[in-house]
Amino acid sequence: MNICVFLSAAELDETYTAPAREFARLIGEGGHSLVWGGSDVGLMKVVADGVQEAGGRLVGISVEFLADKARVGADEMVITKDLAERKALLLARSDAIVIMVGGTGTLDEATEILELKKHGLHTxxxxxxxxxxxxxxxxxxxxxxxxxxxLPLPLTELVFFAEDGVGAMAYLEEARGAA
Structure with missing residues (x-):
């Protein structure tokens, strides 16, 4: 499964990095691919490192103005011209989306993904x-x-709130099995 993860590139403390590392391990050990913003800094680096260390594949989708922060050594790295193209490609290349902690960029990505789902433009x-x-x-x-x-559909059909990585992965595995 190609799992797109939207998350911060900020340097964060263990409150956020430890759970991110654990979820990354689950992605890698499950034989899944991480599809992410491609940056090799902050929480993005923590997750990419964890997935790669656990045997998962890395598909980075960066943007021209952040290309200097793109991870060297990803299995695949695409550089887009702008954020709109980046978001579209992140969605197109993924089978599932996980939104982790982040700032305004992550919130922008999350609301766009949910808006597209609300209108039936992805399932x-x-x-x-x-x-x-x-x-x-x-x-x-x-x-x-x-x-x-x-909301024109029940919240439970739009998004699942997971309290930890194990719950998130269980939901994704169940959703994949039901598809």
Missing amino acids: KPVVLLNTAGFYDGLKQQFQRMEKEGF
């Missing part, structure tokens, strides 16, 4: 990995959107 499973309760506020907002009629 890939989407997981928000809620490390250390990072997405509790977003989950509450989505629940309010659903309750007040802003």
